[in-house]
Amino acid sequence: MFAYYLDLALRSLKRNRALTVLMVLAIALGIGASMTTLTVLHVLSGDPLPGKSGQLYYPQIDPRDLTGYLPGKSEAEAQVSWIDGMNLLRAKRADRQALMTGGTVAVQPIRSTLDPFYEGARYTTADFFPMFDVPFLYGRGWGASEDDSSARVLVISSQLNDKLFGSKDSTGQMLQLGDTSFRIIGVLGNWHPTPHFYDLNETDYGENEGVYMPLSTSQDVGYDHDGSVDCWGNGGGGKRVDHSAPCTWLQFWVQLDSPAQVAGYSSFLVHYSQEQKALGRFQRPPNVQLRNVMQWLDYNMVVPDDVRLQNWLALGFLVVCLVNTVGLMLAKFLRRSGELGVRRALGASKRALFAQLLVESGVVGFAGGIGGLLLALFGLWLVRRQPASYAALAHLDPTMLLMTFLLAIGASLLAGLLPAWRACQVTPALQLKST
Amino acid sequence: MDILPILSTLRRHKITAWLLIMQIALTCAIVCNAVFLIGQRLQRMDMPSGIDEHNLVQIKLAYISNRPDATARAQTDLAALRQIPGVQQVALSISLPFAMGGPNSDVMLDARQKQRTLSASNFFGQNLLPTLGLKLVEGRDFQPGEYVDLTTATAALQSGELKGLPQTVIITKAMAERLWPGQGALGKTIYFGQGVPFRVIGVLAGLTRSDSLRNGADYSMVMPISVDLTSGARYVIRCAPQDRAQVLGAALAKLKQIDPRRVVLQKGTYDDVRRAFFANDRAMAGILTGVVAALLIVTALGIVGLASFWVAQRRRQIGVRRALGATRANILHYFQTENFLLATIGIVIGMALAFGINLFLMKHYELPRLPAVYFPVGAIALWMIGQLAVLGPALRAAAVPPVVATRSV
Numbered sequence: 001m002f003a004y005y006l007d008l009a010l011r012s013l014k015r016n017r018a019l020t021v022l023m024v025l026a027i028a029l030g031i032g033a034s035m036t037t038l039t040v041l042h043v044l045s046g047d048p049l050p051g052k053s054g055q056l057y058y059p060q061i062d063p064r065d066l067t068g069y070l071p072g073k074s075e076a077e078a079q080v081s082w083i084d085g086m087n088l089l090r091a092k093r094a095d096r097q098a099l100m101t102g103g104t105v106a107v108q109p110i111r112s113t114l115d116p117f118y119e120g121a122r123y124t125t126a127d128f129f130p131m132f133d134v135p136f137l138y139g140r141g142w143g144a145s146e147d148d149s150s151a152r153v154l155v156i157s158s159q160l161n162d163k164l165f166g167s168k169d170s171t172g173q174m175l176q177l178g179d180t181s182f183r184i185i186g187v188l189g190n191w192h193p194t195p196h197f198y199d200l201n202e203t204d205y206g207e208n209e210g211v212y213m214p215l216s217t218s219q220d221v222g223y224d225h226d227g228s229v230d231c232w233g234n235g236g237g238g239k240r241v242d243h244s245a246p247c248t249w250l251q252f253w254v255q256l257d258s259p260a261q262v263a264g265y266s267s268f269l270v271h272y273s274q275e276q277k278a279l280g281r282f283q284r285p286p287n288v289q290l291r292n293v294m295q296w297l298d299y300n301m302v303v304p305d306d307v308r309l310q311n312w313l314a315l316g317f318l319v320v321c322l323v324n325t326v327g328l329m330l331a332k333f334l335r336r337s338g339e340l341g342v343r344r345a346l347g348a349s350k351r352a353l354f355a356q357l358l359v360e361s362g363v364v365g366f367a368g369g370i371g372g373l374l375l376a377l378f379g380l381w382l383v384r385r386q387p388a389s390y391a392a393l394a395h396l397d398p399t400m401l402l403m404t405f406l407l408a409i410g411a412s413l414l415a416g417l418l419p420a421w422r423a424c425q426v427t428p429a430l431q432l433k434s435t
Numbered sequence: 436m437d438i439l440p441i442l443s444t445l446r447r448h449k450i451t452a453w454l455l456i457m458q459i460a461l462t463c464a465i466v467c468n469a470v471f472l473i474g475q476r477l478q479r480m481d482m483p484s485g486i487d488e489h490n491l492v493q494i495k496l497a498y499i500s501n502r503p504d505a506t507a508r509a510q511t512d513l514a515a516l517r518q519i520p521g522v523q524q525v526a527l528s529i530s531l532p533f534a535m536g537g538p539n540s541d542v543m544l545d546a547r548q549k550q551r552t553l554s555a556s557n558f559f560g561q562n563l564l565p566t567l568g569l570k571l572v573e574g575r576d577f578q579p580g581e582y583v584d585l586t587t588a589t590a591a592l593q594s595g596e597l598k599g600l601p602q603t604v605i606i607t608k609a610m611a612e613r614l615w616p617g618q619g620a621l622g623k624t625i626y627f628g629q630g631v632p633f634r635v636i637g638v639l640a641g642l643t644r645s646d647s648l649r650n651g652a653d654y655s656m657v658m659p660i661s662v663d664l665t666s667g668a669r670y671v672i673r674c675a676p677q678d679r680a681q682v683l684g685a686a687l688a689k690l691k692q693i694d695p696r697r698v699v700l701q702k703g704t705y706d707d708v709r710r711a712f713f714a715n716d717r718a719m720a721g722i723l724t725g726v727v728a729a730l731l732i733v734t735a736l737g738i739v740g741l742a743s744f745w746v747a748q749r750r751r752q753i754g755v756r757r758a759l760g761a762t763r764a765n766i767l768h769y770f771q772t773e774n775f776l777l778a779t780i781g782i783v784i785g786m787a788l789a790f791g792i793n794l795f796l797m798k799h800y801e802l803p804r805l806p807a808v809y810f811p812v813g814a815i816a817l818w819m820i821g822q823l824a825v826l827g828p829a830l831r832a833a834a835v836p837p838v839v840a841t842r843s844v
Contacts, residue, residue: 388715
């Protein structure tokens, strides 16, 4: 039966080429635009560490003085100061914890064919690698002893390894950063958490850094840090923040595996804030936050407003295209009242006619889906040419590919429902008489 | 023109008529808001910076090794850059308008104030006013003796030793008027941090901030603090617009010659800086324009399709009317009026929808209210689109010969 309906549908569609093309085009445009923006939104609001992000928390406290304090309204600080960061790190109240900040270092390649260049760096502590499930291609991360001794050791990304050592195992090799020489102990595997959740000061969707070294080492050597610095009182920011300065410039992450641990850590933060207030370091009443990765991204509104706006726009566009298709399909089906009347008179049930017409709208939907897919691929290509930091990520994955077709066929079936129902209401006798 | 027969015909095609009205309404609502958004973006991209944009090139460098003598090296660089033919002025600046990032401070009117009066973007570095072409409307530029080195200033701030800090500041007119409405700003004092005083010695016509524009785009101030490359500062060179490419090339070569052990992080004209800052706005305006065009085309094609259908369906009636004496013009006008009526209903509903969408956007995306001027613009656009789209089918209807009435099929 389906094959017969399909045949009827194709014949009918061929008869009114212009109208068919118009319907297919409308659906294709609507689907293409929506899928482009939905894909961008899907990629940008994705989970950077699926399966792990629910256990990673970002503790926030408020160490500032009373200037600018609005009780109940002031948000906790977005980063931690050196003193608080070290206190929380050493308290070891979580299963794992890492204190970190970003920077850039001058890499001096051994191969003289390459000019010196600047590379993004992460200064962090040992738990960074196990806590974020960072894969290693060669070697390993460092441990607590390297942190304690400010060891001159490095972990580098596979991209930097490719660039400097032609993708060979570089562990054990030395690398000169500025005036200091480091021993490479590990090379990362393919690791690109998107968004760059652990430090949103860097571009949210950019490449992750090429060089990882112990935080203590970076301070010992005296590397500048990059990222935002928030100071209060008489604190002065800059590239090298004094460790005792009243400024926040480090990120602190912890891993907490159970709700009980989360509750425990929260009360620890409150307790810590009270203790620091009693010591006179903090002036505000305890104001703590403990957000997991997705909550932290949400709080920081990482997905650009423009992308959300484009998504609404595309959905509006899809609705207009669908209304357009409903109108055209209604016109098309009603025009065939005569033919439908004959089929009814020959014994076809209303159900059969309804099914036949829905098959026809399904065919339009399928063609529209293919057109929409092509348009979405073109749209994503256009997005990739945009200057935004997330541009390079705009690719269609299998989920979105499937969704494109489901959306296209679903939308055109939906658009076909009303016209098909309306067309089935023909009175066979009346139609036969008039012809 | 008889409207009643048209209405009675439409009553017999309720669903189709309503679908067309709905499509026009949705298109009208989206187009009004999209055009408004495009206007917003274009207006934003036109925002003045307060500096002589077309006369500037910038170079940002970083040392490969530690340079304890960076301050002295900055003097050498500045002197050498000044010697390049075509160079009019050279500055070393921590930031530029629209350069993204850069320092800012909370400003207070009283030393004991607990809430900030405003947040201002901080500009500092050597020789900023003459190089950037900043215009003083009152007061004077800094004198050489007023400058303090950034490292010294930071250390002094930390230790609470106010003598080591700069004492003077130049603010924008917008900031002066916000701080002391209707009064002169010269000689008045503003406070940073825990009551650190700065005396206002000059007022600038304008200078747009370098960080987030949300905190007041024109609240900026210049401080007499000198910097070097280690603090992330950049060289800014002033020259004639036509000399920019050549001066940039010569400056890069000169800087490399003075000290090859540094890496160029940024180089280009100020126009590049501005273009990069507004790149997203430009892209968004482009996307919106594309969507508006696509929407209007889809709606126009929809009207063509439906009108064609109606014309085909009413061939006999048209023939009868023609046989009874209606002229071609009568038939043409009939379809045109029909479309005008449908478009008008659609536009009225569309206006209400446009208002609703605008309220939604205002709530979620920090947008201002849709100005009333966009409503007639949207209406006229849709009326025109409707009339253009219906013209073809209507002409075909007018061409139906009266003899059709006499044919049985």
